[in-house]
Amino acid sequence: DxxxxxxxxxxxxxxxxxxxxxxxxxxxxxxxxxxxxxxxxxxxxxxxxxxxxxxxxxxxxxxxxxxxxxxxxxxxxxxxxxxxxxxxxxxxxxxxxxxxxxxxxxxxxxxxxxxxxxxxxxxxxxxxxGGCNRVRLTCTGRLYMCLGQNDAADFRTLMREGADDAAIDAAIDEAIGRKPKGHEFRIDRRCAAPSVARTMSATGG
Incomplete structure (x- = not known):
């Protein structure tokens, strides 16, 4: 339609x-x-x-x-x-x-x-x-370990400061280690505000 x-x-x-x-x-x-x-x-x-x-x-x-x-x-x-x-x-x-x-x-x-x-x-x-293996890297260099969480690693700043491959690899490992057990999505009348403030288009898919 x-x-x-x-x-x-x-x-x-x-x-x-x-x-x-x-x-x-x-x-x-x-x-x-x-x-x-x-x-x-x-x-x-x-x-x-x-x-x-x-x-x-x-x-x-x-x-x-x-x-x-x-x-x-x-x-x-x-x-x-x-x-x-x-x-x-x-x-x-x-x-x-x-x-x-x-x-x-x-x-x-x-x-x-x-x-x-x-x-x-x-x-x-x-x-x-429990079986999620996804992370999302935005166009601004922020790596989100979970679509339903706000925690992110800032790779743009790291790279602009001249980090070498070893430092970037270490930062990726550290970020993946922070990947949470689950999202915080809630849809009910008691949680009127969105679970995450950023939109899907801002995160990328």
Whole structure:
């Protein structure tokens, strides 16, 4: 729905995105479409998006909304547990668990009727922190050890001060050693403020 796309992205550019997907496919690139499931916004489009992607040989990963950054709308109102989405999809299709992994947090099934892979990223309903192996380096040189925490290591300053490879390696080891056991995401009426002030676009993905 172009209107839903524009509401979410604040840009009327759905045709551009569709052309980009087509160009990537024509170039032989592997394509996975990530979809944040939002109650009352795009939940009814999820089966259509899956059918669209699988019909073209692309993977899909569904993601629970995460409390990152201040936004105009209340995340509590739009929080949609993927357990509920999966139950609804199971009424439509046969979801077969598979061992496929990408090294990330997505847990995959194969949709028998489409033949495509469908992933579920569930930071809230099925915490995956125990197996998380991800860190994120921003364009400003800050290394975040957890998407749901504020702790970060400043590599820009380190490199501008002339640190050699050994010092940088040591700083990476020290930062990884601070990787927490879990995030602090909470979505409920008692925690109205976002768990982390920075937005996803500021962190990068």
């Amino acid at each position: 172009p209107n839903v796309f524009e509401r979410l992205t604040r840009r009327p550019l759905l045709p551009d995105v569709m052309r980009g997907i087509e160009a990537a496919a024509a170039a032989g690139l592997f394509i996975k479409i990530n979809v944040v499931a939002l109650k009352g916004v795009n939940e009814r489009e999820i089966p259509e998006i899956i059918a669209f992607a699988h019909g073209r040989g692309h993977d899909v990963s569904l993601i629970e909304v995460m409390p990152l950054g201040d936004v105009d709308e209340d995340r509590i109102d739009h929080y949609l547990p993927l357990s509920a989405v999966r139950d609804e999809l199971a009424q439509r299709w046969t979801l077969e668990p598979i061992a496929f992994r990408t090294g990330g947090p997505s847990r995959y099934v194969r949709v028998r009727e489409t033949g495509g892979r469908l992933g579920f990223i569930t930071p809230l309903t099925q915490n995956f922190c």
